[in-house]
Amino acid sequence: MGIRLYQEPQLENPILVASWPGIANIGIMAVDSLRGMLGAEEFGEIEPWEFFYPKKVLIRKGVLESLEFPSSRFYFKRVRGGDIIFFIGEEQPTEGGRVYAEGKKAYHMANLVLDVAEKFKCRRIYTSGAAVALIHHTAKPRVWAVPNGPGLVSEIKTYQNTVLMSAIEGRGGHGNITGLNGLLLGVAKKRGLEAICLMGEIPVYLQGLPLSYPRASKSVLEILSHSLQVEANLDTLDELDQKVQQRIEEFYQQIPLEVRGQLDRLKQVAYAQPAEPGPITEEEERKIVEDVENFFKKRGERG
Numbered sequence: 001m002g003i004r005l006y007q008e009p010q011l012e013n014p015i016l017v018a019s020w021p022g023i024a025n026i027g028i029m030a031v032d033s034l035r036g037m038l039g040a041e042e043f044g045e046i047e048p049w050e051f052f053y054p055k056k057v058l059i060r061k062g063v064l065e066s067l068e069f070p071s072s073r074f075y076f077k078r079v080r081g082g083d084i085i086f087f088i089g090e091e092q093p094t095e096g097g098r099v100y101a102e103g104k105k106a107y108h109m110a111n112l113v114l115d116v117a118e119k120f121k122c123r124r125i126y127t128s129g130a131a132v133a134l135i136h137h138t139a140k141p142r143v144w145a146v147p148n149g150p151g152l153v154s155e156i157k158t159y160q161n162t163v164l165m166s167a168i169e170g171r172g173g174h175g176n177i178t179g180l181n182g183l184l185l186g187v188a189k190k191r192g193l194e195a196i197c198l199m200g201e202i203p204v205y206l207q208g209l210p211l212s213y214p215r216a217s218k219s220v221l222e223i224l225s226h227s228l229q230v231e232a233n234l235d236t237l238d239e240l241d242q243k244v245q246q247r248i249e250e251f252y253q254q255i256p257l258e259v260r261g262q263l264d265r266l267k268q269v270a271y272a273q274p275a276e277p278g279p280i281t282e283e284e285e286r287k288i289v290e291d292v293e294n295f296f297k298k299r300g301e302r303g
Helices: 023-038 104-119 150-156 180-190 214-228 235-252 257-268 282-301
Strands: 003-005 015-019 041-046 056-060 063-068 072-077 084-089 124-133 143-147 162-164 195-203
Touching: 003 104, 015 023, 015 104, 015 180, 015 214, 023 072, 023 084, 023 124, 023 195, 023 214, 023 235, 041 104, 084 104, 104 180, 124 143, 124 180, 124 214, 143 150, 143 214, 150 162, 180 195, 195 214, 214 235, 257 282
Parallel strands: 015 084, 015 124, 124 195, 143 162
Antiparallel strands: 003 041, 041 072, 056 063, 072 084, 143 195
C-alpha cells in the first residue's frame, strides 16, 4: 500500500505543484484552479487506508457496497518549457484531534508525494497556503513566499506583489507554516529538493469564517502561473470573489462600530516597502488583534 500509479507519463523537466486544504482554502483553490484550467490528466494517487477514516459509506439494498475516503491524487500536464505535476490532497491526515497535519502520518504522506517527485525527476516543488495578516478585505492580498534554500531568494524578489515571509515587519525574520503545505517544504529540503511555499494573505478577522477567500487565491495564482510560464484565466476567481465579498461585507457590518473603526484604518496601510513602518503602530496592531479576538469570543458565546 502507498502510491498507486495508473500510468507513468514521459515528462520533461517537470515541476511539482502540491496543496492541501487550509485557512479559507486559499492555496488549494489556486492550485486546483490552475490544474483545471490546464486540463491536467490524473495518473495516480496515494492510497487512503493508513491516513483516513471513510467519509462516506455507500449502502444499496441494505448491503454495504463501498467506502469513500478523502482523495490524494496526482495529475500531469505537458507544457512548453517544462511539464507540471499537480498533487491535490482533499484532506490533511491528522492525529490526536489536531486541525492540521503533523506527526507520523503527515511525515509519511509528505515523503510519498516527494517519492513521486523524485521518480519523475522534478526540478522544483511549489506548495501553497494562507498567511493571516493585518490587512483590510478591500485590499489586494500580497503573497508571502518561503523558500527552502537561500539560492531561491533572489528569484522570489523579482516576483510582483510578493514579499519574503522573513521580511514582514515585526516578525524578526522568523515565521512558521502550519500543516502539510509547510511540512512538505522542510521534507523537500531534507531530501535535497528546492521548494517554495506561496501564501496568500487573508485578513485576521476573516480567518475563522466558513468562507473561501478567492481574492488571495487569485494573488497566488498570478505568481504561480508566471513562475510556471503558463497562462491562467482568472475570470472564474473574479466572479467568485465578487460573491464572497458581498458576504464578507454583510459580516463586516456586524462588527461593533468601535472595532470596525480600527479595522478601517488598515485601508491606509501601504505595501510598497514591507520592512518600513506603516500608519499602524505595533501597539495599535496589538489593540486591533485583541479587539477582533474579543469580538469573536463574544460572538461564539452567543452562538
